[in-house]
Amino acid sequence: MKQANRPATWLRRAIPALGLAASLAFAAPAAPRAESLADALVSAYKHSGLLVQNRALLRAADEDVAATVAGLRPIINWSSDITRSFSKVPNTPLPGTRSSGDTNASAGITAELLLYDFGRTPLQISAAKEAVLATRQTLIGIEQQVLLRAVQAYMNVQRNSRFVSLRQSNVRVISQSLRAARDRFEVGEVTRTDVAQAEARLASARGALAQAQGDLTQAIEEYIAAIGHRPGRLTQPPRLPRIARSVDSAKAVAVRSHPDVLKVQHDVAAAELNIRVAEAAMKPRVTLNGSLGVTEEFGGSSFRRQGSFGVQATGPIYQGGRLSAAKRRAQALRDAQRGVLHVTTHAVRQNVGNAYAVLRAARATADAGAEGVRAAQVAFDGVREEAKLGSRTTLDVLNAEQELLNARFDQISAQADVYIAAYRVLAAMGQLTVRDLNLAVQTYDPAAYYNLVKTAPVPSSKQGRQLDRVLKSLGKR
Structure with missing residues (x-):
């Protein structure tokens, strides 16, 4: 065509729309939102059936202490x-x-x-108490899982919501380009190839939008399951939580305070006591x-x-070796728990190192994403200006716009990954709890029920009547 090197009329109309839509799509959401990340974590803590289940298991362990104490009555x-x-x-x-x-x-x-009985019953009471302490640490570990899942659900809804907004903007931009191309084709200024290119790009954009909407629906379902209600207007997350700068110091904290390590330490202590229980069973x-x-x-x-x-x-005088076998079994279980402690300690240290590595990679990706958006924006602006002068085609402009879109996607995803990785570091250190995060919610006190039952009260006693009221309140939840 004679005017092949001159920018087409429809292109001059479409390029401002491309730039305007891109700038709107890439702008950070500024509207105030209702639910913060802290609010979501509080809701997850209150909603979690997994926490309810493990609190009941802890109360069952408390009753084991009461049942053993009854042996002295x-x-x-x-x-x-x-x-x-x-x-x-x-x-x-x-x-x-x-x-x-x-x-x-x-x-x-x-x-x-x-x-x-040579201390057999007191030793059984001590072993039961160690089991209670181990179960408390299990409950803390479950709490960390619940809160980390809530963080992931929150960030994924935000991520996928922004993805959908970008995809919708992309479809609008390409739809405008396609209408302009068809108008120009009808007057014979462009070929069918230009129209087909815009049609193909629009079909791809619509498919990508449908995929993004599907991903958002799944993220919303996960949000409901993890937090207990549909997401409303979500605020931008606050600044990243404070974590140890040194990986080695973080590992040292995890070995001292991670609930998995503390649980196994109590299991080892209980196993040691059970050996002494088996020895006392051989005595009068x-x-x-x-x-x-x-x-x-x-x-x-x-x-x-x-x-x-x-x-x-x-x-006992002779029982066919049963008591000796019971002692050897207790010793073997003690050795097994020591092995579990060794494995758990190294696993916790490894998890901390892995979490820090993921966080460093996410931060580097986020920095690279910001640079990628900047460079893609410069490239898009340049291609758009060159297209106005006739040295670039419509396809070049669409490609540049797509590269800018992809860069923005990468940046959004990397920002969400940084937050998830930071909270995963806290979980690896054993510090992702309601108390450590200072959330505004009444926490479950694991010692309250234990203090009511540790002396094995009877129903007719004052403590027994108080315990009945507690059980009734638990049954209404």
Whole structure:
């Protein structure tokens, strides 16, 4: 065509639209939003069924302490029975039989109190307490998982929302370009090739928009599952949380305070105590025993009262090696827990190192993304001006706009990855908890229930009645 090197009329109309749409799409969201990241974390903490489940498991471990403490208390049982006995004998020398029978009723109470068992029961109580402490650390680990999932859900909704906005803007821009190309084609100023190129680019943009909308829908579903409600208007996340600058210092903190490490340390302590429990099981057991009962024969004159009390000592002589096997088993479990501690400690250190590596990479990618957006913007502006002078084609402008769009996508994704990586570092260090983040929410006190049950209260006691009220309130949740 004679005017092939001159910018087409439709191109001159489309280029300002391209620049305006690109600048709108790439501008950071400025509208105020309702829900902050801290709000989302609080909602996740309140909503999590996983936390509810593990709090109940912790209360079950607390009750193990109470059940073991009960072994030091008097054990009192009652029993009663009514027995009817009868007999028929031949009535010799006369024909027939003679019947006789009587009915007896009895009731009794037995009591037993442990006096001494070489520390076996106190050792079992200590082991149960270590199990409680281990379960508390498990609960803290679950709390970290819940909060990290909430951070990821929050950032992914933000990421995918901005992706959809960019894709929608891209579709609008290319749709304007396609309309201009068709108008110009009708008057014979461009070829069918220009129209087909714009049509192909629009089809690709619409497909990318549909994919982005699908990704946003999935991110919203994950947000609902993790946080408990649909996302509203989300604020931009605050500045990154403060973390240790040195990887080595972060590893040292993790080894000292990570809930996985602390849990296994308590498991090792419980295993050590169980060895001593197995040793004490080989020794005698001294108890104080007593009983009181009455027996009455209905229809007769027999009425008896009986009772007894005394000190009883029992101990094993030979049990086929069962007690020795129990001790060896306890020693093997102790060794296994020591191995778990070794593996867990190294895994925690490795996780900290990996988390820092991911964070460094995410930060470098974000910096590169910012530079990429700047360079792509300069390139797009240059191609647009060259197109006005006729030295660039429509396809060149569309390609430059697509490169700028891709650079902006990379930048948005990298920014979200930096936040997720920073909170993952906190989780690796064992510091991603409601208390460490100073969130405005009433935290679950794991010691409150334990303090109510550790002395094994009976329902009729003041503490037992208080415990009943606590259980009723838990049942209403």
